[in-house]
Amino acid sequence: MLSVEEALQKILNEANVLEAESVPILESLGQVLAEDIKSDINVPPLDNSAMDGYAVRSQDTKGASEKTPRFLQVIDIVLAGSISRQEVVPGTTVRIMTGAPIPRGADSVVQFEDTDEQKNKNTPAEKITRVGILSEARPGLNIRLAGEDIARGTIALKKGIVVRSAEIGLMASLGYSRVKVIRRPIVAVLSTGNELVEVSQSLPEGKIYDSNAYSIASLVKRYGGIPKLLGIARDDEAELVSKLKQAQDADMLLTTGGVSMGDYDMVKDILARDGEMLFWQVRVKPGKPLAFGKIKGKDKNGKSKSIPHLGLPGNAASCMVSFELFVRPALLKMMGKKNLTKPTVEVIMEDSIKNDAGRRIYDRAIIEKRDGHYYARLTGPQGSGILTSMSLANGLVLIPEEITKVNKGDTVQALMLDWNEEVNL
Amino acid sequence: MLSVEEALQKILNEANVLEAESVPILESLGQVLAEDIKSDINVPPLDNSAMDGYAVRSQDTKGASEKTPRFLQVIDIVLAGSISRQEVVPGTTVRIMTGAPIPRGADSVVQFEDTDEQKNKNTPAEKITRVGILSEARPGLNIRLAGEDIARGTIALKKGIVVRSAEIGLMASLGYSRVKVIRRPIVAVLSTGNELVEVSQSLPEGKIYDSNAYSIASLVKRYGGIPKLLGIARDDEAELVSKLKQAQDADMLLTTGGVSMGDYDMVKDILARDGEMLFWQVRVKPGKPLAFGKIKGKDKNGKSKSIPHLGLPGNAASCMVSFELFVRPALLKMMGKKNLTKPTVEVIMEDSIKNDAGRRIYDRAIIEKRDGHYYARLTGPQGSGILTSMSLANGLVLIPEEITKVNKGDTVQALMLDWNEEVNL
Numbered sequence: 001m002l003s004v005e006e007a008l009q010k011i012l013n014e015a016n017v018l019e020a021e022s023v024p025i026l027e028s029l030g031q032v033l034a035e036d037i038k039s040d041i042n043v044p045p046l047d048n049s050a051m052d053g054y055a056v057r058s059q060d061t062k063g064a065s066e067k068t069p070r071f072l073q074v075i076d077i078v079l080a081g082s083i084s085r086q087e088v089v090p091g092t093t094v095r096i097m098t099g100a101p102i103p104r105g106a107d108s109v110v111q112f113e114d115t116d117e118q119k120n121k122n123t124p125a126e127k128i129t130r131v132g133i134l135s136e137a138r139p140g141l142n143i144r145l146a147g148e149d150i151a152r153g154t155i156a157l158k159k160g161i162v163v164r165s166a167e168i169g170l171m172a173s174l175g176y177s178r179v180k181v182i183r184r185p186i187v188a189v190l191s192t193g194n195e196l197v198e199v200s201q202s203l204p205e206g207k208i209y210d211s212n213a214y215s216i217a218s219l220v221k222r223y224g225g226i227p228k229l230l231g232i233a234r235d236d237e238a239e240l241v242s243k244l245k246q247a248q249d250a251d252m253l254l255t256t257g258g259v260s261m262g263d264y265d266m267v268k269d270i271l272a273r274d275g276e277m278l279f280w281q282v283r284v285k286p287g288k289p290l291a292f293g294k295i296k297g298k299d300k301n302g303k304s305k306s307i308p309h310l311g312l313p314g315n316a317a318s319c320m321v322s323f324e325l326f327v328r329p330a331l332l333k334m335m336g337k338k339n340l341t342k343p344t345v346e347v348i349m350e351d352s353i354k355n356d357a358g359r360r361i362y363d364r365a366i367i368e369k370r371d372g373h374y375y376a377r378l379t380g381p382q383g384s385g386i387l388t389s390m391s392l393a394n395g396l397v398l399i400p401e402e403i404t405k406v407n408k409g410d411t412v413q414a415l416m417l418d419w420n421e422e423v424n425l
Numbered sequence: 426m427l428s429v430e431e432a433l434q435k436i437l438n439e440a441n442v443l444e445a446e447s448v449p450i451l452e453s454l455g456q457v458l459a460e461d462i463k464s465d466i467n468v469p470p471l472d473n474s475a476m477d478g479y480a481v482r483s484q485d486t487k488g489a490s491e492k493t494p495r496f497l498q499v500i501d502i503v504l505a506g507s508i509s510r511q512e513v514v515p516g517t518t519v520r521i522m523t524g525a526p527i528p529r530g531a532d533s534v535v536q537f538e539d540t541d542e543q544k545n546k547n548t549p550a551e552k553i554t555r556v557g558i559l560s561e562a563r564p565g566l567n568i569r570l571a572g573e574d575i576a577r578g579t580i581a582l583k584k585g586i587v588v589r590s591a592e593i594g595l596m597a598s599l600g601y602s603r604v605k606v607i608r609r610p611i612v613a614v615l616s617t618g619n620e621l622v623e624v625s626q627s628l629p630e631g632k633i634y635d636s637n638a639y640s641i642a643s644l645v646k647r648y649g650g651i652p653k654l655l656g657i658a659r660d661d662e663a664e665l666v667s668k669l670k671q672a673q674d675a676d677m678l679l680t681t682g683g684v685s686m687g688d689y690d691m692v693k694d695i696l697a698r699d700g701e702m703l704f705w706q707v708r709v710k711p712g713k714p715l716a717f718g719k720i721k722g723k724d725k726n727g728k729s730k731s732i733p734h735l736g737l738p739g740n741a742a743s744c745m746v747s748f749e750l751f752v753r754p755a756l757l758k759m760m761g762k763k764n765l766t767k768p769t770v771e772v773i774m775e776d777s778i779k780n781d782a783g784r785r786i787y788d789r790a791i792i793e794k795r796d797g798h799y800y801a802r803l804t805g806p807q808g809s810g811i812l813t814s815m816s817l818a819n820g821l822v823l824i825p826e827e828i829t830k831v832n833k834g835d836t837v838q839a840l841m842l843d844w845n846e847e848v849n850l
Contacts, residue, residue, distance in 0.1 A: 025624070025639055026639055026642055026643055026646070026652075029643050029646060029647060041628060043633075043812075044633060044810065045628070045630070045631070045632070045633060046630070046631060050808065050809070050810065079619060079620075079660070080618055080619060080620035080739075081618060081619030081620030081621070081631060081632055082619065082620075082631060083630065083631045098739070098740075099618070099620055099633070099739065099810075100620075101631050144808060144810055148806070148808070148811070149808075149810065149811045149812060149813055150813060156813070157816070164643075164647075164816075164843065165640045165641075165643040165644045165647060165745065166640060166745060166812060166815035166816040166818070167816055168639045168640055168643040169636040169637065169639055169640025169643075169741060169745065169812050169815070169816075170636065170812050170813065170816050171639070172624050172634055172635065172636035172638070172639035172640070173633070173634050173636035173741065173812055174634065175624050175628060175634050176624060177624040177625045193505055193506060193524070194504060194505060194506035194507065195504075195505035195506030195507075195524050195525075196506070199450070199597050199600050199601060199602040200602045201600075203466060203470070203600060205470070205471070205508065206470070206471060206506060206507060206508045206526050207470070207506055208468075208469060208470060208524070208598070209597055209598050209599065209600050210597065211594040211595070211597035211598035212594065213597070214450055214451055214593045214594055214596070214597035215590045215591060215593055215594025215597070216590075217451055218451055218454050218589075218590040218593045218594075219590045221451070221454060222454060222589075222590060227451075235504070314505075314523070314524065315523075316594060316598065320590065320591060320594065346797075372771075381573070383475065383569060383573070383574075384475075385469065385475065385524075385569055385574065386573070386574045387468075387574060387591060387594050387595050387598055388574050388575060388581070388595065390591035390594070391582070391589075391591040391592055391594075391595050393591070418589065
C-alpha cells in the first residue's frame with residue numbers, strides 16, 4: 001500500500017499547470033501571474049512632495065528655527081495632478097500639496113507643521129504671500145523621487161507569483177487593466193451510491209442525504225477551483241459511465257464512494273477498464289480507500305486529453321480529509337502555485353491516541369494557542385463517517401505509521417485546516 | 426489624537442451586523458449562520474455497517490480464529506441504500522456493504538479481511554452460500570449507531586458560527602438545501618484627487634494611475650464584502666457630492682485621499698458638513714490621516730439610514746495598512762463574525778527601526794519561520810506611497826508608540842497579512 005507521500009507524488013505527476021487566461025485585474029485575486037508585469041512608466045512619474053507644505057531651496061532655510069524664522073515669498077500653489085510653471089529662485093517658495101510635482105529650483109519640502117502656516121489660518125491659500133520657515137531642511141527632505149517605487153523598464157512583478165491585493169494595486173499603478181493569469185480548474189464532482197438522496201428530496205427509509213458533493217464542491221471553491229456538480233450516480237454501470245461522460249470537459253474529476261472492497265464499488269472497476277488506474281489504496285486513516293487514475297476527456301478544441309480522477313472514500317469525514325491531503329495540492333499545482341502544503345504547527349496532545357492500524361493517522365482536533373504553545377484535543381469519536389468531527393475541528397493531528405500510541409502531553413505535528421481568523425472557536 | 430484602539434472602537438460602534446439572507450448552502454461558504462441548524466433526522470438514520478463484511482450474531486463467532494473458523498449460512502446480501510428483509514438467526518449471516526442498515530438479529534459486522542471471503546473470489550456474490558468467520562466479534566463491532574453523529578431533534582450547528590466546508594456538508598447531510606446567513610456588505614469605493622487617472626486611460630504628465638480603488642476593492646472581496654466601484658472624483662465639491670450620492674445604497678463607503686491637512690482635501694470638509702465626522706486623525710504610521718464619519722443613505726425600502734464612511738489616506742501603502750487595521754474588523758463585524766483580529770506572531774527583528782513620531786508604527790516586513798522562530802526583515806524603504814513595500818510583505822511589524830528604537834535581535838509583535846499557504850516567498 002502506498003504511503004501518503006508516494007500517493008501524493010503520483011497524483012502531482014498527473015496534475016499539470018493549466019493555460020493562461022486574460023482577466024480584469026480585480027478578478028485575478030488569488031491566481032498566479034502567467035506574465036511578467038513590466039513597467040512602462042516611473043512610479044512616481046515625477047519627483048513629488050510626500051507632505052503638504054512649502055517647496056524650498058534648502059540653502060534658504062539655513063539657520064531657520066522657531067526663534068529665527070526664515071521668511072520666503074510665496075510665488076505659486078501646486079496641487080497633486082498639476083505642474084507649477086514657476087521656478088523657485090532664492091528667497092521664494094511654492095506652496096505644495098502631497099503628491100504634487102516639485103517645482104524647478106526647489107530641492108526639499110518643509111511641512112506645514114514646521115512653518116508659521118498657523119497664522120495664515122484665516123487667509124485664503126491663494127492670498128498667502130509670505131511664509132516663515134521654522135526649521136532647517138536638508139536637500140531631499142519630504143521629496144519622493146521619480147521611479148523611487150518602480151523605475152521605468154523594470155519588471156515590477158514576476159511571472160509565477162500569487163496575486164494578492166498589493167499586486168492588484170501595483171498593476172493598477174502601472175496602468176494595467178487586465179492581466180494574464182493561470183486559469184482556475186473546473187472540477188467535476190460526482191457522488192456514487194444507491195443510498196444517496198439529493199438534499200432537496202424527501203428521505204426514504206434506509207437512505208441518506210448526499211453531503212459529500214457539497215463539502216467537496218465547497219472545498220474546490222475555497223481553494224480556487226470551479227466546481228461542476230454532476231449529481232448522484234447509482235451503483236449501475238450504465239449510469240456511472242453516462243455521468244462520467246459529463247466530466248469530459250473538466251480539468252479534474254472527483255467521485256465519492258465506490259472505491260472500497262465491496263462488490264458494488266464500481267468506480268474503481270470502471271476506472272480500471274475505461275481509464276487508467278494508478279492506485280486505489282493509501283496507508284492512511286481515515287482515507288485508505290482512495291482510487292487515483294485518469295479518464296479520457298476532450299479540451300475545448302475537441303482534442304483528446306486525459307483527466308486526473310480521484311475516487312474519494314464515501315465516508316463523510318474520510319472524504320474531506322482525503323481532499324485536504326490529496327486533492328488540494330493537485331488543484332494548487334494546476335493553478336500554478338508553488339507552495340502546496342498546509343501550514344503545520346507543533347501541538348501538545350491533551351488526549352491519547354492509539355494507532356493499531358499501522359497507517360498514518362490524521363485525527364480531527366481543536367487546536368488552541370495558550371501561553372505560547374499550541375494544544376490539541378480530539379473532537380470526540382473519530383469514526384470516518386462522523387461529519388461533526390470535521391465541523392468541530394480546526395486542524396488534523398498527525399500520528400506517524402510507526403507510532404503505536406501517543407500519550408497525553410506528547411508533542412506531535414498538526415496540519416492546520418483553518419487559521420484563527422476563520423475559526424469558530 | 427486617537428490611538429489605534431480608540432479609533433477602532435469608534436468605528437466598530439457604528440458597524441452594525443447586517444440582516445440575514447437565504448442562500449443555497451454551497452454559496453454560504455465564509456458567511457455566518459443566522460439560524461440554528463436543527464436536525465429532523467438521525468444521522469446516520471439507522472444502525473449500519475462501517476465495513477464491507479458479514480452481519481452476524483456475535484455469539485455465533487465465539488472461539489472463531491484462523492485455525493478454528495466458525496461457518497455460517499449466507500441468507501441475503503444487503504447494500505447501502507437497501508434494507509434486508511431477512512432476520513439473522515443462529516447459524517446464519519447476511520453479506521453487508523458499508524453503509525447498509527444492519528439486518529434484524531445481527532449485532533456486529535465481521536469485515537471481509539476476517540473471513541475466508543478470499544476463497545470465494547471467483548464466485549458471484551449472490552451465489553456465496555457459506556462463509557467462514559476467522560475472528561471473534563464483540564457486540565457492536567463495526568456498527569455505526571443511528572443518531573451517533575447527530576441525533577434527531579438536536580441543534581447540529583449554532584447560529585453565529587462561520588460556515589466552512591464541513592458545515593456545508595453537515596447541512597447537506599440533514600437535507601438543508603438553503604440556509605439563512607448574514608448577508609455580505611456592499612462597500613462603495615471612491616478615489617479622490619485631480620492627479621488620478623483610470624487604469625484604462627493614457628497618462629498625462631504629472632498624473633498617476635488610480636491604484637487605491639483596486640487594492641481596496643480587492644481587499645473588500647478578500648474579506649467577504651462586495652465592492653461597488655464609484656470611480657474617481659476630482660477635488661471639486663459638486664463632483665464629490667454627486668459621487669457620494671451613488672454610495673447611498675451601500676453598507677459602507679470607503680474614500681481614498683482628501684483627508685490630509687491640505688486645503689484641497691475636501692472629503693473631510695464635506696463629511697463634516699453633510700454627514701457627521703467622528704474623527705480624522707489616528708496616532709499611527711503609516712495612516713495618520715484617517716477620517717471616520719457617517720453619511721446619509723437609504724436602505725432598499727427607501728428608509729433613511731446612516732452609512733459608516735472611512736476616508737482612507739491617499740498614499741498607496743498607508744491606504745492598504747489603514748484598511749487592514751480599521752476597515753477589515755468593521756466589515757467582519759457587519760458580517761456577524763466574532764473574531765475580528767488578524768493572527769499575530771512574535772518575531773525577532775533582523776532590521777532596526779527608529780520611531781521618532783510618537784505614533785504606533787506598522788512597518789511592512791517579510792516574516793519567515795526558521796528553527797521554530799519567526800524572523801522579520803523590512804521590505805526596504807517604508808515611504809507611505811511605496812506600494813512595492815506591501816507587495817513584498819507578508820506581515821506588519823508593530824512598534825508601540827512609546828518605543829523610540831527597536832534594534833536588530835529585539836522581539837516584537839507582527840500582524841500576519843498572509844499565512845504561508847498564500848504567500849509568494
